[in-house]
Amino acid sequence: MPKDFFWGNSVSSMQTEGAWNLDGKSRSVYDVRPATATTTDWHDAIDEYHRYEEDLDLMKAMNMNMYRIQISWSRVIKDGDGQLNEKGLAYYDRLVDAMLKRNIEPMICLYHFDMPLKLAEQENGFMSRRVVEAFVEYGKQMIDHFADRVKYWIVFNEHNLYFTDEVFNISGYTKGDRSINDMYRIFHHTMLAYARLSHYLHEKHPDLKMGGMIAYTPAYPATSKPIDVYEARKSNEFLNENLNKLYTTGQYSNEVMSWIKNHEIDYDWQPGDEETLASVHTDYLAFSYYRSTTLNADKVPADEAPNRYLNYGFENNRFLAKSDFDWDIDPLGFRNIITHTYNCYHLPVFPIENGIGCRESWDGVHEIQDDVRISYHRQHIQAMKDAMFEDGAEVLGYLGWGLIDIPSSHADMNKRYGAVYVNRTNHDLKDLRRVPKKSFYWFQKVFKNNGDEL
Ligand code: BG6
Numbered sequence: 001m002p003k004d005f006f007w008g009n010s011v012s013s014m015q016t017e018g019a020w021n022l023d024g025k026s027r028s029v030y031d032v033r034p035a036t037a038t039t040t041d042w043h044d045a046i047d048e049y050h051r052y053e054e055d056l057d058l059m060k061a062m063n064m065n066m067y068r069i070q071i072s073w074s075r076v077i078k079d080g081d082g083q084l085n086e087k088g089l090a091y092y093d094r095l096v097d098a099m100l101k102r103n104i105e106p107m108i109c110l111y112h113f114d115m116p117l118k119l120a121e122q123e124n125g126f127m128s129r130r131v132v133e134a135f136v137e138y139g140k141q142m143i144d145h146f147a148d149r150v151k152y153w154i155v156f157n158e159h160n161l162y163f164t165d166e167v168f169n170i171s172g173y174t175k176g177d178r179s180i181n182d183m184y185r186i187f188h189h190t191m192l193a194y195a196r197l198s199h200y201l202h203e204k205h206p207d208l209k210m211g212g213m214i215a216y217t218p219a220y221p222a223t224s225k226p227i228d229v230y231e232a233r234k235s236n237e238f239l240n241e242n243l244n245k246l247y248t249t250g251q252y253s254n255e256v257m258s259w260i261k262n263h264e265i266d267y268d269w270q271p272g273d274e275e276t277l278a279s280v281h282t283d284y285l286a287f288s289y290y291r292s293t294t295l296n297a298d299k300v301p302a303d304e305a306p307n308r309y310l311n312y313g314f315e316n317n318r319f320l321a322k323s324d325f326d327w328d329i330d331p332l333g334f335r336n337i338i339t340h341t342y343n344c345y346h347l348p349v350f351p352i353e354n355g356i357g358c359r360e361s362w363d364g365v366h367e368i369q370d371d372v373r374i375s376y377h378r379q380h381i382q383a384m385k386d387a388m389f390e391d392g393a394e395v396l397g398y399l400g401w402g403l404i405d406i407p408s409s410h411a412d413m414n415k416r417y418g419a420v421y422v423n424r425t426n427h428d429l430k431d432l433r434r435v436p437k438k439s440f441y442w443f444q445k446v447f448k449n450n451g452d453e454l
Contacts, residue, residue: 001385006105006397007447008066009059010353012112012157014042015406017072019049023087028074028114029172039411040426046406047432052095055404058420058434060102063447067099068107068352068399070157073116073138080116081134084141096149107152107352107399109213110139110197115172125172126162126186129268132193139197147205154352155194158215158288160243162187163307180305184260184267191246192273195280202281209283211350212247214240216287216337222296222315231297231309238306241344244285248345250277259306284396285341288353289380292317292333324359325415329376335383335391342393349393354380355401357408357415360437361425368421368437377439377446378454385451398451403443404434419443 014020014030020043021031035041048055059067073080075088099106115125123131139155156162161170168178171186198210219235221228234255242253252260260267295313304312320328334354341349356376360368377400387393405418413426419440423433446454 001450001452003450005395005450006066006350006399007451008064008068008104008397008399009403010068010107010399010401011048011070011406012109012114013070013072013075014045014112014114015402015409016045016069017049017075018044018047019091020044022049023075023091024078024085025072025075025088026077026079026082026085027117028072029117029120030114031074032117033411035411035427038414038426040407040413042407042411044424044429044432046404046422046424049091051432051434053098054434056098056102056104058404058436058440059104062403062419062440062444064104064403065447066105066107066152066397066399068109068152068154069095070109070112071142072114073111073135074114076142077116077134077138079118080131080138081119089145092146096146100149105152106146106150107154108142108146108150109154109157110142111135111155112157113170120172120174123172124175126189126193127171127173127176127182129189131172132189135193136196136200139193140200143197143201143205143208147208151207152209152211153201154211154213154286155197156190157213159190159194159212160214160239162190163239163242165308165311180263180307181266183307184265188267188269188273192276194247195250195277198281199279210281211284211286211352212243212282213286213288213352214243216240216289218292218333218337219295219310220292220317222294222313225297227297228295231300231306231313232295234306235295235309239310244341244345246277247280247282247285248347250280263305282347284348284350285345286350286352287337287341288401289334289337289351290353290355290401291323291327292320292330293328323356323372323376325357327357329356329379331379331383334380335387338384338387338393338395339391342387342391342395348396350396350399351384352397352399353401354398355403355417357417359414360416360421362421362423362435368435370419370437370439373417373419373437373439374442377443381446381451381454400443 402417408415
């Protein structure tokens with residue numbers, strides 16, 4: 001394995017930090033989401049705000065050399081478009097410095113679905129170009145502030161989700177009919193923001209690296225029927241390839257553009273947008289990968305937008321094992337997308353989220369035997385090595401998702417990804433103690449030997 005390969009952990013702020021109302025943090029849309037019988041609120045998460053030294057010690061003990069964090073926009077800029085909140089920014093200064101002290105390279109993501117509440121309520125989130133302006137301003141300030149310490153950047157977590165119905169949950173959208181026009185408009189706005197920030201980063205700080213990032217969930221045809229093959233390809237073109245084309249050329253995929261024209265989509269294309277998109281500058285293609293899917297075209301209504309095929313045609317793959325949460329486990333799918341992405345775009349690829357969510361609880365005494373997790377990561381790291389050494393792909397590193405337990409994206413502590421157990425449940429914070437599971441010691445060995453032995 002390459003000497004400078006990155007091994008690490010990856011999180012979002014609202015799933016990790018807690019301290020939702022401390023030190024001048026203004027509210028994001030997550031702060032007002034109520035708990036339910038089966039989920040927690042987002043207020044405490046795993047309280048990393050106060051426990052980051054301990055968490056970084058654990059990451060160091062696992063021999064990690066990268067930690068991908070997110071800056072919470074509403075923590076550092078009042079209401080997203082107000083004054084800089086020095087106390088909030090100071091938290092990220094402390095966190096980044098504590099990483100560097102341990103030789104853990106930071107990667108910063110600027111947006112992971114947590115729109116400042118005021119901008120969601122008053123401006124309808126990324127529906128508005130004013131929000132794009134506020135976001136770009138925030139992004140520039142963060143890039144300038146951390147440029148001397150943080151080399152690796154991401155603008156949008158799982159950017160392709162803005163080209164699916166998920167967009168209405170993650171972009172600060174509070175008003176509207178969830179139409180395809182609105183979906184395309186929000187996506188276009190975020191793409192303009194990405195292009196501007198990637199351009200700015202390179203103009204001002206040529207040594208820094210900007211990554212595009214998608215949630216890579218490849219769709220296989222459910223059968224070899226040509227219509228299944230056609231729709232699976234089309235779904236992949238809209239959800240995955242379109243964005244990688246935009247990241248690398250600044251142009252929408254021909255097939256997407258043709259669909260936009262034929263369907264008279266109003267996506268707020270304005271004079272100057274073409275030049276803005278053309279200024280895009282991407283250094284690496286990052287993605288999350290958990291599973292693959294299959295697409296059954298018989299279930300997709302005629303004339304449905306390709307962005308929505310999977311809403312209807314999604315099926316599990318009968319040839320694959322499943323996780324506790326019924327997600328297909330597909331290491332070869334991982335190899336396939338690494339190789340495919342590198343073949344197509346010739347940029348280094350970077351899987352920055354991978355992992356398996358399991359139902360786990362701790363009895364207070366015994367080590368949690370998470371052999372399923374060890375097997376999952378072993379198979380996926382091996383698949384990545386096959387993509388590198390047999391298929392010739394260039395890969396920068398491998399980051400696991402939530403390797404210290406955090407609430408799942410549905411705010412549920414019953415679904416855990418960690419090699420370290422965090423002692424809390426949905427409605428009982430207990431002592432938030434960090435307890436290594438069996439996989440902790442496996443990762444420790446693998447990261448120490450740079451992935452040479454799994
Ligand atoms: C990614 C998100 O899609 O997947 C994370 O970026 C999320 O926020 C992760 O937690 C795993 O998904 P889930 O729903 O199992 O937590």
